[in-house]
Amino acid sequence: MPSGPVLSAATNPWFSWDYLERNGADxxxxxxxxxxxxxxxxxxxxxxxxxxAALAHLRPxxxxxxxxxxxxxxxxxSLALFAVLAPVTxxxxxxxxxxxxxxxxxxxxxxxxxxxxxxxxxxxxxxxxMGYGRLRMLVxxxxxxxxxxxxxxxxxxxxSxxxxxxVGVVVGYGxxxxxxxxxxxxxxxxEIMTATVLxxxxxxxxxxxxxxxxxxxxxxxxxxxxxxxxxGAHEEAAWTS
Amino acid sequence: xxxxxxxxxxLNDPLNWTGPQGVLALTRTHxxxxxxxxxxxxxxxxxxGLWLGHxxxxxxVGVVVANTxxxLPTLALLTLLAATGWFGNTATALAxxxxxxxxxxxxxxxGVxxxxxxxxxxxxxLGMSGTxxxxxxxVPLATPLIAAGIRTGAVQVLATVPLAALVGGTxxxxxxxxxxxxxRYGKALAGGILVAGLCLLVEGLLAIAERVVTPPGLRGRxxxxxxxxxxxxxxxxxxxxxxxARRGSNxxxxxx
Numbered sequence: 001m002p003s004g005p006v007l008s009a010a011t012n013p014w015f016s017w018d019y020l021e022r023n024g025a026d027x028x029x030x031x032x033x034x035x036x037x038x039x040x041x042x043x044x045x046x047x048x049x050x051x052x053a054a055l056a057h058l059r060p061x062x063x064x065x066x067x068x069x070x071x072x073x074x075x076x077x078s079l080a081l082f083a084v085l086a087p088v089t090x091x092x093x094x095x096x097x098x099x100x101x102x103x104x105x106x107x108x109x110x111x112x113x114x115x116x117x118x119x120x121x122x123x124x125x126x127x128x129x130m131g132y133g134r135l136r137m138l139v140x141x142x143x144x145x146x147x148x149x150x151x152x153x154x155x156x157x158x159x160s161x162x163x164x165x166x167v168g169v170v171v172g173y174g175x176x177x178x179x180x181x182x183x184x185x186x187x188x189x190x191e192i193m194t195a196t197v198l199x200x201x202x203x204x205x206x207x208x209x210x211x212x213x214x215x216x217x218x219x220x221x222x223x224x225x226x227x228x229x230x231x232g233a234h235e236e237a238a239w240t241s
Numbered sequence: 242x243x244x245x246x247x248x249x250x251x252l253n254d255p256l257n258w259t260g261p262q263g264v265l266a267l268t269r270t271h272x273x274x275x276x277x278x279x280x281x282x283x284x285x286x287x288x289x290g291l292w293l294g295h296x297x298x299x300x301x302v303g304v305v306v307a308n309t310x311x312x313l314p315t316l317a318l319l320t321l322l323a324a325t326g327w328f329g330n331t332a333t334a335l336a337x338x339x340x341x342x343x344x345x346x347x348x349x350x351x352g353v354x355x356x357x358x359x360x361x362x363x364x365x366x367l368g369m370s371g372t373x374x375x376x377x378x379x380v381p382l383a384t385p386l387i388a389a390g391i392r393t394g395a396v397q398v399l400a401t402v403p404l405a406a407l408v409g410g411t412x413x414x415x416x417x418x419x420x421x422x423x424x425r426y427g428k429a430l431a432g433g434i435l436v437a438g439l440c441l442l443v444e445g446l447l448a449i450a451e452r453v454v455t456p457p458g459l460r461g462r463x464x465x466x467x468x469x470x471x472x473x474x475x476x477x478x479x480x481x482x483x484x485x486a487r488r489g490s491n492x493x494x495x496x497x
Contacts, residue, residue, distance in 0.1 A: 075444050076437045077400035083417045083433025087244035087426050156311075163314040167404065170421050177316050184320040184408060192324055196317040203312035 016190035023191070027179065031198055034175025037093070037168070038161050038206070041100035045157060048101070049108035054138060056109070057116040067113075070106040078103065078167045086171055096168035103164060104157040111153025115146030148221070151214030155207050162203040176202075247427025248434065264416070264435060270330065271402055271412040271439065277334040278398045282341035283391070290349025294383070295375050297354055307343040315340060315401050323408040333405040333412075340401055341394035348390025352383030385455045392447040399440050413439060 020027065056063035076084075081099050089095045119142050127141045143150075166177025174181070176195040183191030215222065251257055258264045318336045327335075356379045364374040380387075403414025413436045420429030452460070 072441070075396060075400075075440055077403055077440055079403045079406075079414055079417050080433035080436035080440070083420070083429040084437070086421070087430055159312050163312055166314040166316040169316070169407065170418060174316075177314065180314075180317055180320045181407065184324055187324060189324055192317070192320050196314070196321065199314050199317060200312055207312075 012187070012189050014189045014193045019188075019190040019194060027194065027198070030176050030179050030195070031202070033173070033178075034162070034165050034199075034202065037096060037100065037165050037173075037175055038158065038202075041097055041161050042104055042154065042158050044097075045101045045104035045108055046154065049105055049112060049153075052105075053109045053112035053116065054143075056113055057142075058134065058138065063113065066109065067106075070109055073102050074106040078164060079170060082167070082170050091171045092173050095171050096165070096173045099168075100161050100164060104161050107157040107160065108150075108153045111149050111156065112146065115149025115153075116142050118149065119145045147218050148214060151210060151217070155210045155214075158206045158210060159203045162199060162206060166199065244426045244430055247425070248430040251428050251431040252434070262415070264413070267411065267413050267415060268435075268439065271399075271414075274330050274334050274337070274402050274405075274410075274412060275395070275398045277331070278337035278402070279341055279391070279395050281334065281338035282345055282394055282398070285338070286342045286345040286394075287349055287387075290346045290387075291353055291375065291380065293346075294350040294353025294355075295371070295379065307347055310340060310343050315404050316407065319405055319408050319410075328409060330410065333402060333410045336405070337398045337401045341398045344393040344397065345387075345390045348386045348393070349383070352386030352390075353379045355386075356382050381456050382459070385451070385459055388451040388454050392444070392451055395447060396440060396444050399443055403436050 052066055056066045078099055081102065082095055085095045085098055089098060116138075123141065123145060124137065127137045132141065165175045166180060168174030169177040169181045172178075176199050179195035180192050183189070183195065256263075260266065315336070318339060319333070322332050322336050353375070360378060360382065361374065364378045369377070402410070402412045403417065406412055406414035406418040413432060416432030417429050417436065418432075420426060420432055
């Protein structure tokens, strides 16, 4: 019973409710795979990126090399990276996960670094005047100040990771990309379109959730309307990667 | 290590380099498709970006465009095009161009729009018309950023083209995909090395080209400004920042 909007010829429509009803289990399974891969990759990348960025911030001499290495890794196309990784890590989840972490890393490191460096020097001075040591200042003052930039980085990394998971089809573990590819192989328009729409929805939902999280984490930015300029600066940080 | 030696053997076989499906021919196709895609993106994005930046608006347009395409998987666009009957190299170029437009557009808007208002005022004070100010003042000042945007877009395209092999396109990605499909992982590895090498090589060449086209007066300015006051740091950073405006669903977007 195709009750959804049927746009194309009835034989091979782009949107079909019928498809979803019959393949609900499959769609759910691949969506789950997609979500778990994304979440895992972003979390691992975040855990790695935070100390890296902090190190680059504390030792400015290391900032260049850290950014250069992550930048070179970032330039390597995903398809090539998967091909290089596959012999070592095998076909499947691990390969895709490592690739995703590598790509999320640069975005996160750069955004966290921008956030840390963008802390108002006056605030830093005040902290130093109160007797804060270098490490305590980093954890107690600079990191909280950098939260908006960090959240921006997380949003960027998450949205691009959601899109990137699909390339995992080459090693047979591409989440919704698996559906897209299957739909392409069997020329099933509804399957391709469903997977595409689900990808976009996932990205949108993840972005919204993280934006909300950012708002919850920085209550001080909500109460006063003054730091409009600051928020503009962080919007600019959105262009970091 | 078996696979590594298999890859080296594959790379050492002259038969794999010549012929219609050889590495050389595939590289040529790869570069041709990429060039076409970048050309399409330039024709669309550059005039629009310059105009929007000159008019002092469009920053939000850039953000929206960049964010939408970031969420859209490359593979999805390629399969959608292929499923509607758009096969072949032109379709691939078209799909890749879609992903090259945002960095070029965003950087053109940011670059031209970010020109110091005082400089713009001075140009008007000298009696320049809007168009003349754009070409003789704003565009030269924005050249580093515009060049960075084109470089980002080009590398992005170069990294996206291999994906088309999944839906039947020809490029260096064909080696990787067919290697995976036939479970000859040495071949896939060899293809991966070739694709990565090509991307890094072109990236390096474009970085040099970027330095060459930068007007002499602007060279090394980013570093000098970074040592300056906070506001200047902010501007310098936003310049570097915009240089890698986005990334798509494949690896690219280089360091400034």
